[in-house]
Amino acid sequence: QVRLVESGGGPVQAGGSLRLSCAASGLTFSSYHMGWFRQTPGKEREFVVVPTWSGANTDYTNAVKGRFTIARDNAKNTVYLQMNSLKLEDTAVYYCAADLSLRNLRSGAARLWGQGTQVTVSS
Numbered sequence: 001q002v003r004l005v006e007s008g009g010g011p012v013q014a015g016g017s018l019r020l021s022c023a024a025s026g027l028t029f030s031s032y033h034m035g036w037f038r039q040t041p042g043k044e045r046e047f048v049v050v051p052t053w054s055g056a057n058t059d060y061t062n063a064v065k066g067r068f069t070i071a072r073d074n075a076k077n078t079v080y081l082q083m084n085s086l087k088l089e090d091t092a093v094y095y096c097a098a099d100l101s102l103r104n105l106r107s108g109a110a111r112l113w114g115q116g117t118q119v120t121v122s123s
Contacts, residue, residue: 002026002112004096009117012086016121020081022096022114029077032112033105036070036081038092039116045095048081050106059106063089086121093118 008020022034035050049060049070058070064083072079079096094117097110104110 004098004112004114006094006096006114006117009094009119011120011122014086014088014121014123016086017082017084018086018119020083020094020096020117020119022079022081024077024079024098027098027112030074032098032100033102034070034072034079035097035105035110036079037095037097037108038090038119039095040092045108047106047108048094051102053102053106055102083119086119088121088123091119091121 003025005023006020008018012018033051036048037045038048039045047061048064049058049068052059060068067085069082070079096114097105098112099105099110
């Protein structure tokens, strides 16, 4: 069974840090493009970080540039999102996504999604 399972969310004070993890199973992890998205109530899901079209680098949404960093460990079938200097507006449910197609991932139409992990930033 193919699964993506996020963890690491929770409450945090503004200015603090969290590291989210997304563990994949049932797939050839190294073949998949991975990204992170987030969603707040009443808003559409938005991308946080996805690979560039070349696949060699990453695109971060402007709101998190310089604060968030994606990393993947193919040996552990896991992708991480290090979130520093958290702000109130970072409060959201964070989802990891995977697809063999970079186009699908970048468009938000990835085939595989985790269940999400809640991040709540308070003042």
